[in-house]
Structure formats: C-alpha cells, structure tokens
Amino acid sequence: MKQFEANFDGLVGPTHNYAGLSFGNVASSQNATAPSNPKAAALQGLKKAKALADLGLVQGIIAPQERPDVYTLRQLGFSGTDAQVLEKAAKTSPQWLQACASASSMWTANAATVSPSADTSDGKVHFTPANLVDKFHRSIEADTTSRILQAMFYDKRHFKHHAPLPMHANLGDEGAANHTRLCQQYDESGVEIFVYGQSALNPSMPKPQKYPARQTLEASQAIARLHGVDDDCSVFIQQNPQVIDQGVFHNDVIAVGNQNVLLFHEQAFFDREAKLQELQNKFDGELHLIKVPSSKVSVADAVKTYLFNTQIVTLPSGEMAIIAPTDCEEHVGVKAYLDELVELGTPIKQVLYFDVKQSMQNGGGPACLRLRVAMNEQELNAVNSQVLLNDERYQILTKWVERHYRDRLLPQDLADPQLLMETRTALDELTHILKLGSIYPFQR
Numbered sequence: 001m002k003q004f005e006a007n008f009d010g011l012v013g014p015t016h017n018y019a020g021l022s023f024g025n026v027a028s029s030q031n032a033t034a035p036s037n038p039k040a041a042a043l044q045g046l047k048k049a050k051a052l053a054d055l056g057l058v059q060g061i062i063a064p065q066e067r068p069d070v071y072t073l074r075q076l077g078f079s080g081t082d083a084q085v086l087e088k089a090a091k092t093s094p095q096w097l098q099a100c101a102s103a104s105s106m107w108t109a110n111a112a113t114v115s116p117s118a119d120t121s122d123g124k125v126h127f128t129p130a131n132l133v134d135k136f137h138r139s140i141e142a143d144t145t146s147r148i149l150q151a152m153f154y155d156k157r158h159f160k161h162h163a164p165l166p167m168h169a170n171l172g173d174e175g176a177a178n179h180t181r182l183c184q185q186y187d188e189s190g191v192e193i194f195v196y197g198q199s200a201l202n203p204s205m206p207k208p209q210k211y212p213a214r215q216t217l218e219a220s221q222a223i224a225r226l227h228g229v230d231d232d233c234s235v236f237i238q239q240n241p242q243v244i245d246q247g248v249f250h251n252d253v254i255a256v257g258n259q260n261v262l263l264f265h266e267q268a269f270f271d272r273e274a275k276l277q278e279l280q281n282k283f284d285g286e287l288h289l290i291k292v293p294s295s296k297v298s299v300a301d302a303v304k305t306y307l308f309n310t311q312i313v314t315l316p317s318g319e320m321a322i323i324a325p326t327d328c329e330e331h332v333g334v335k336a337y338l339d340e341l342v343e344l345g346t347p348i349k350q351v352l353y354f355d356v357k358q359s360m361q362n363g364g365g366p367a368c369l370r371l372r373v374a375m376n377e378q379e380l381n382a383v384n385s386q387v388l389l390n391d392e393r394y395q396i397l398t399k400w401v402e403r404h405y406r407d408r409l410l411p412q413d414l415a416d417p418q419l420l421m422e423t424r425t426a427l428d429e430l431t432h433i434l435k436l437g438s439i440y441p442f443q444r
C-alpha cells in the first residue's frame with residue numbers, strides 16, 4: 001500500500017504583525033513593533049507549500065484564525081460594538097489587543113500532536129490540539145484549531161480527535177514542535193520522540209533559569225496515553241535547559257527528524273547518550289543519528305538561521321531533501337555545513353532554500369509552518385480534498401491573498417475596525433474555497 005507524510009502548512013492570516021509577544025523567542029522580541037507585510041508573508045508561505053507539492057509530496061493548507069479576537073477581548077471586559085471593543089482595548093490595554101490580534105496560528109507545528117495509525121492502539125490517526133498555555137496569545141488558538149482539524153479530517157473511521165489538555169501550566173503542550181516520529185516507512189510502526197522542557201511535578205529535574213520551558217513531561221505523557229502509543233514506541237527526552245536559555249523555545253529549533261534520520265545539535269538534549277541509546281534499542285533497523293557539533297554550528301547560529309527548523313522530506317525517488325530558509329544560505333558557516341551534510345553518505349542528498357523571512361522575523365521557520373500527518377492511501381483518500389494543494393487551488397489562494405491582504409501593518413493598525421471587516425470577508429470566502437463549513441465564531 002502507498003504511504004505518505006503530508007505537510008499541512010498554516011496559511012498566514014491577514015493580521016500578521018510583529019508584537020514581541022513571545023518571551024524566550026529571540027526573533028519575536030527583536031522585531032517587536034517593526035512593520036509587517038501580511039500579503040508577502042502569506043505568499044511566501046504558499047510558494048513554499050506549492051514547491052513541495054511540485055516535488056511530488058502531499059501538501060495541504062490549514063486555514064488561519066479570526067483575528068482580532070473580539071470575543072476574548074469581551075471576556076476581558078471591553079464592551080460595546082466590535083469597533084468600540086477594539087478602540088477601548090487599544091486605548092487602555094494595547095498589549096491585550098496585540099495578543100488578541102496575532103496571526104500566530106500560522107505556525108501549525110504548534111497546532112497539534114499527531115500520531116499516525118501505525119503507532120496507535122486503535123489503528124486510527126490521533127490528533128490532540130496543543131493548549132499552548134505558556135503564551136496568552138497562543139492559548140486562544142486551541143478551540144478553533146480543533147474545529148479546523150475536525151473539518152479537514154472528518155472521517156471518524158480513520159481519525160480520532162481529542163480535546164486539548166487542561167489549560168494549566170503543569171500540562172503546557174506545544175504540539176508537534178516537540179514531537180518527532182522516526183520510522184522505516186511512514187505506514188509502519190515507528191518510535192515517537194516526545195521532547196519536553198521541564199517536569200512540572202518532579203522538582204529534582206533541571207529547569208532553564210532565564211526563559212520558560214513551554215512543554216512539560218506530564219503533558220507529553222498524557223498525549224502518549226491518549227493516543228495509545230505504548231512504551232516500546234515512545235521515548236521521552238528532556239531538552240537541554242541551557243539551550244532553552246539561549247532561545248531554543250521549541251525542540252524543532254534544535255533537532256529535526258524524518259523516517260530513519262535524526263539531525264540534532266550536540267547540545268540539544270539532556271542525558272543525550274542514554275536517551276539516544278534507548279531510541280536506538282526501540283527503533284527497528286538502521287538509524288542515521290547526525291550530530292552537529294558546536295565547533296561547526298553554534299547554538300546561537302542555529303537560533304539565528306534556523307538550521308534545525310528545516311523540513312527533511314522524502315522525495316518520490318526515495319532520497320531525502322532539506323527544505324531550509326534562505327537565512328541558512330546567507331550564513332557562511334551554516335551554508336558550509338549544509339553543503340557538507342549532503343556529502344556525508346546519509347539519505348539527505350540536497351538542500352532547497354526558501355524565503356520565509358516574514359515568518360522568520362517572528363521566530364517561525366519552514367518547519368514551524370507545517371503540521372505533518374503520516375497516512376496510508378485509505379486515510380489520505382478520507383481527507384477533505386479541498387484542503388490539499390494543487391495547481392488550481394494554489395492559483396485561487398494566491399489571488400485570494402492578493403485581493404484581501406494589506407502589504408503593511410503596524411501594531412496601531414490592529415484597532416482599525418476596517419481590518420476586522422477585511423479579515424472576516426476574506427475568511428468567509430476561504431471557508432468556501434476549502435469547504436470547511438462555519439468554523440469561525442463570526443459565522444455562527
């Protein structure tokens with residue numbers, strides 16, 4: 001039977017802006033208040049997605065969320081018409097307005113954790129939307145994410161949707177950004193690597209000192225239980241707290257895997273050797289563990305260029321390619337490492353560079369922008385086909401962005417009631433294009 005690993009990229013929303021909302025994410029802090037270009041951001045993302053579809057990969061799209069989120073602002077006591085809610089929030093508490101206007105759902109690696117059917121006890125593909133509790137602006141994504149995923153993967157014979165974990169810091173969950181699955185073939189049972197930043201309940205385990213550890217061990221364990229991924233198929237690894245303190249706020253900023261390849265920085269993991277041994281013991285067959293030493297690429301350069309926030313994809317030929325941001329190509333040392341990597345004799349044979357700078361300036365590289373779902377042919381046939389990217393849908397979405405998106409946005413523009421109207425008009429049209437039904441609050 002055919003098997004696939006589909007990538008579902010987040011379509012960047014019309015309010016994409018730089019608000020400095022993510023303490024611990026260096027790019028987000030550094031670019032706070034810079035003008036953004038939502039149109040360019042969405043087109044950059046679509047271009048990358050289309051290029052992967054053109055390489056013969058299965059590529060889908062995940063719709064953005066309704067922002068500004070006036071419903072949350074109302075919960076915070078801002079009242080009146082929608083325009084008045086925006087105006088009052090802007091006047092007295094611009095931080096709340098910014099948090100409620102972020103287009104952060106574009107980083108769909110944080111949308112959910114997904115376990116393919118070959119790994120789960122009931123033979124279904126399992127989804128748990130991430131609660132993202134560590135950052136307020138992201139914690140308001142989970143409900144709509146749930147609805148969107150259920151509209152895409154609606155067939156209950158194949159897909160099982162869980163509720164997000166309870167909204168508490170002890171169960172902080174950041175989704176697939178801290179989850180990597182290794183396997184021989186996508187439809188064969190693999191080993192799921194759950195990487196966490198700290199344990200909420202065991203005070204003797206190390207913690208970062210400066211920046212937050214967003215994912216807890218307890219959240220990762222709960223997800224493995226919910227998905228029915230047993231001990232033989234899972235490894236729980238703690239992120240090195242020292243790299244979190246250097247800006248590695250998710251594991252996908254310091255490690256990336258695909259099939260039998262794991263590319264990671266030597267400082268990525270705590271208790272590294274024992275954990276890699278456990279991984280090797282549980283993995284059936286040859287495993288390529290590619291360790292990048294600090295002498296070749298420092299943690300700071302990894303954070304700056306997002307060398308590890310690359311996508312490793314398997315091409316129809318069976319060879320693997322790395323999908324990297326142009327920021328890697330522009331950095332002499334990182335470019336030299338990537339040139340060397342394709343000659344190492346591992347399955348990775350080529351590097352393709354993409355400009356996703358609008359997203360990078362908020363700390364989101366190519367891997368942040370996609371949610372991976374490994375499926376067999378039957379499961380893929382059960383996906384809402386309108387969300388899959390082909391030539392026609394790419395053209396339609398490109399025109400949709402060009403028609404509805406602004407090319408410049410500053411934090412003060414977020415209170416413009418016209419922006420809310422533009423967004424709702426655009427999203428209403430999008431739900432028809434992608435056949436998602438009434439997923440947004442304004443449509444209900």
Ligand SMILES: N=C(N)NCCC[C@H](NC(=O)CCC(=O)O)C(=O)O
Pocket residue numbers: 017018019020021022025028029102104107109110135138177250252253362363364365367368369
């Ligand atoms: N590594 C992965 N998978 N995802 C990247 C997420 C970036 C996102 N940035 C933001 O939310 C910044 C928003 C702002 O500052 O305007 C975050 O920190 O959660």
